[in-house]
Amino acid sequence: MAFKSDEIRGVMIQSGQERLLLPNATVAEVLARVEVQPLEGTPGWLPGHVAWHGWDVPLVDFARLAGLGGDPPGRIRVVVLKALGGDEGLPYFALQTTSFPQLVSVPRDSLLADASEDELPRGVQMRVLLGEQGALLPDLEGIEQLVVDALGAIA
Numbered sequence: 552m553a554f555k556s557d558e559i560r561g562v563m564i565q566s567g568q569e570r571l572l573l574p575n576a577t578v579a580e581v582l583a584r585v586e587v588q589p590l591e592g593t594p595g596w597l598p599g600h601v602a603w604h605g606w607d608v609p610l611v612d613f614a615r616l617a618g619l620g621g622d623p624p625g626r627i628r629v630v631v632l633k634a635l636g637g638d639e640g641l642p643y644f645a646l647q648t649t650s651f652p653q654l655v656s657v658p659r660d661s662l663l664a665d666a667s668e669d670e671l672p673r674g675v676q677m678r679v680l681l682g683e684q685g686a687l688l689p690d691l692e693g694i695e696q697l698v699v700d701a702l703g704a705i706a
Contacts, residue, residue, distance in 0.1 A: 558656045563686065564630055565650035567614030572655070572679065572686040573630065579643060581652050582629040592705040597698065601645060603631055608643045609698045613689065616697070617672035628652070636695045644698050646689075657681055 596616035
């Protein structure tokens, strides 16, 4: 499949009742079977960390962070993301999902901002429409800072 410059490549994951659109370039790896090590004293949206390539990667439950309800019980998948903030101690963080992530190519002219809400949930940069379907663009740098702050509070 040839890459077209008028397309945005992304990864779609489910979080609670919402879909998140992640920039493809930020996704390091998707893990299907992973053991979550609990973290004591962290907010409920930061349930633990996962071991990945020698790193303890903090795991974010985006649905809880954003107040979107919880993910249904069951096996989770973990999407490891490259951190954007430049903190050498936190080069990666992860989001949990109960669905299998989907690679999507979105024509730039079909990605429309949805301004139907006065106030967006915490951790959300923008709500978008992809044709008839809605998705959330997470504020990855903001989420990363929340993780840094939460981990700093228990250090």
